[in-house]
Structure formats: structure tokens, C-alpha cells
Amino acid sequence: MSESTRIAFRDGSFVPYADLAVGFGTHALHYGTSVFEGLRAYWDADADELFLFRPREHFERLRGSARFFGMTPPYSAEELCRLTTELLARNELREDAYVRPVLYKGGDGIGLWRSDLPDCFAIFAVPMGKYIGDGGIRCCVSSWRRPHGNSAPARAKIGGMYAAMALARHEALEKGFDEAILLSADGRVAEGSAENIFLVIDGQLVTPSLGNDVLAGITRASVIDLAAAELGLTVVERDVNQSELTFADEVFLCGTAAEITPVVEIDHRVVGDGSVGPITGALARVYDAVAHGTRSEYLSWCRPVYAQTLEGAAR
Numbered sequence: 001m002s003e004s005t006r007i008a009f010r011d012g013s014f015v016p017y018a019d020l021a022v023g024f025g026t027h028a029l030h031y032g033t034s035v036f037e038g039l040r041a042y043w044d045a046d047a048d049e050l051f052l053f054r055p056r057e058h059f060e061r062l063r064g065s066a067r068f069f070g071m072t073p074p075y076s077a078e079e080l081c082r083l084t085t086e087l088l089a090r091n092e093l094r095e096d097a098y099v100r101p102v103l104y105k106g107g108d109g110i111g112l113w114r115s116d117l118p119d120c121f122a123i124f125a126v127p128m129g130k131y132i133g134d135g136g137i138r139c140c141v142s143s144w145r146r147p148h149g150n151s152a153p154a155r156a157k158i159g160g161m162y163a164a165m166a167l168a169r170h171e172a173l174e175k176g177f178d179e180a181i182l183l184s185a186d187g188r189v190a191e192g193s194a195e196n197i198f199l200v201i202d203g204q205l206v207t208p209s210l211g212n213d214v215l216a217g218i219t220r221a222s223v224i225d226l227a228a229a230e231l232g233l234t235v236v237e238r239d240v241n242q243s244e245l246t247f248a249d250e251v252f253l254c255g256t257a258a259e260i261t262p263v264v265e266i267d268h269r270v271v272g273d274g275s276v277g278p279i280t281g282a283l284a285r286v287y288d289a290v291a292h293g294t295r296s297e298y299l300s301w302c303r304p305v306y307a308q309t310l311e312g313a314a315r
Contacts, residue, residue, distance in 0.1 A: 032160015136264030
């Protein structure tokens with residue numbers, strides 16, 4: 001995909017990607033008044049198909065996030081799924097890709113809120129391989145806390161709220177780590193800067209409960225389902241103390257961009273034996289197969305791009 005031929009979608013039309021530029025006075029740029037999603041699409045060369053992973057769940061969450069600002073996406077979740085598959089097909093993507101839909105407050109002028117701010121909507125897609133990198137990563141526990149749910153809704157993907165996450169990741173990279181782990185306002189383990197977190201403790205899969213102001217991640221939900229159905233694991237959602245990061249047998253982060261990323265070191269302490277653990281590895285392999293559309297029992301999670309586009313053209 002070359003920059004000159006990239007296609008995006010904005011406010012009802014497919015347009016050149018370069019036309020997505022917004023004015024410097026755009027409200028969302030100054031005050032974070034936007035909501036967004038991130039979706040993955042996976043290329044299966046054997047099937048000659050690109051599979052969009054769990055798009056309906058992502059777009060339903062986008063619509064939920066939008067309600068906090070009184071915004072409504074101009075399309076239903078199903079219409080957004082169709083628009084996104086068409087966008088990917090128009091870009092002729094035949095490799096793993098990432099899709100970013102954004103609903104934001106436009107307009108111009110200074111002021112935290114005005115009733116006349118217009119809702120603007122755009123989607124674009126880019127090729128994407130590994131978000132963090134292959135193999136295990138090194139993390140630190142950030143000095144920045146995950147914002148409390150009374151400060152900003154944890155279940156919504158609001159642009160302005162991610163400033164705290166960006167601070168945490170910046171701190172981690174500055175210290176020479178790959179990623180940050182944030183604690184909640186009361187000091188419990190919450191999540192990574194853009195990922196949920198899981199621990200393997202005594203053969204059980206443990207993850208912070210949603211009551212700890214963590215995002216209700218779609219990858220998180222997928223991991224919970226796959227761990228139980230495919231590996232027969234007991235999955236426990238509960239409060240997680242920071243000290244448990246040290247004693248866990250395995251730790252991994254998961255998210256749309258990060259997929260399943262093993263953590264092999266936290267604050268210079270080795271996790272387990274310092275290698276990718278067997279449960280993390282098994283889950284990563286299952287997740288990869290499911291997301292690439294090679295497991296027939298999970299095909300309802302995967303929306304084919306080119307088959308659907310051809311079907312739509314035939315109609």
C-alpha cells in the first residue's frame with residue numbers, strides 16, 4: 001500500500017488518505033473529545049483471504065463509548081462492518097493490517113464544550129505486523145496510575161483518557177523497558193498501557209476484574225473463552241496485588257494490536273524461568289489460528305473481506 005494510493009473513509013465517502021487532515025482548531029485535538037477502536041485483519045495466504053477479527057464487537061463498543069459524549073456513529077454496527085471490509089478491499093490489502101475508526105468532535109474555536117460541535121467520523125487502515133515485537137518483553141510497573149472510573153469511564157475508549165497511557169509507555173521506554181504495567185488508583189494491578197494483563201498462578205489463569213477500572217477488552221474476552229474451551233483452564237477474574245507479578249509462573253499482555261505478548265521480566269525480576277511459558281505459548285498459537293480463520297468452529301469471529309466484497313458486488 002503506497003501513501004499516494006491509500007484510501008480512507010470520512011463522513012460518508014471513500015476519499016484519499018491525504019484528505020483526512022483536520023484543522024488545527026479541531027476540538028478533539030485540543031480536548032481529547034474523541035472515541036476510537038482498533039481492529040485487526042489477518043491475511044491467510046492458503047485461503048487467499050483477509051479476515052477481519054470480531055468487528056461487530058468492536059463497533060458495538062465504539063457505539064457505547066460514543067454515548068459518553070452524546071455522540072452517535074452515523075451507521076449501525078453491521079453497516080460499519082461492511083464499510084470496513086470494503087475499505088480493506090479498496091486498499092487491496094493482502095497482509096496483516098490494523099484498522100482505526102475514530103468518531104470525534106470537530107468544529108473550531110477554544111472552549112471545553114459547545115452544543116454546536118459537529119460529530120465527525122473516519123476510518124483508515126494500515127499494514128501492521130507485531131505491535132511490540134516477537135518473543136518475551138520486559139516491563140516495568142509505571143509510576144502513573146490507571147485513571148479511576150469516576151474520572152473517566154474505564155470501559156470507553158476515549159482519546160483524551162489515553163494521555164495517561166501514553167505517559168506510562170513513555171516512562172517505560174525511557175527506562176529501557178518495552179512496556180508499562182499500570183496500577184489502579186487503589187494500587188491493584190490494572191493493565192498495560194494498551195493491553196489487558198493475565199497471570200498464570202498455580203495452573204490457573206488470573207486477570208484483574210473489570211471492577212478494577214480496566215478496559216473490557218475484546219481480546220481479553222477471546223482469551224478467557226479460548227483458555228477454558230481449548231486448554232481446559234480455570235479462569236479467575238479478581239483483584240491482583242502487585243506482589244503477585246513477582247510470584248506468577250507466567251505473565252502476558254493481550255490486546256488487538258499486541259495480540260498475546262509474553263512478559264519475561266518485570267522491574268528487572270525474571271518471570272518464571274525467563275522464557276515464554278507453556279500456557280502463554282499454547283494460548284498464543286490457538287489465538288493466532290482462530291484469528292487467521294483456520295479454526296472452523298470460530299469462523300463467526302472472523303469476517304472475510306474479499307469473499308464478502310465479491311458477494312456484495314454480485315448483488
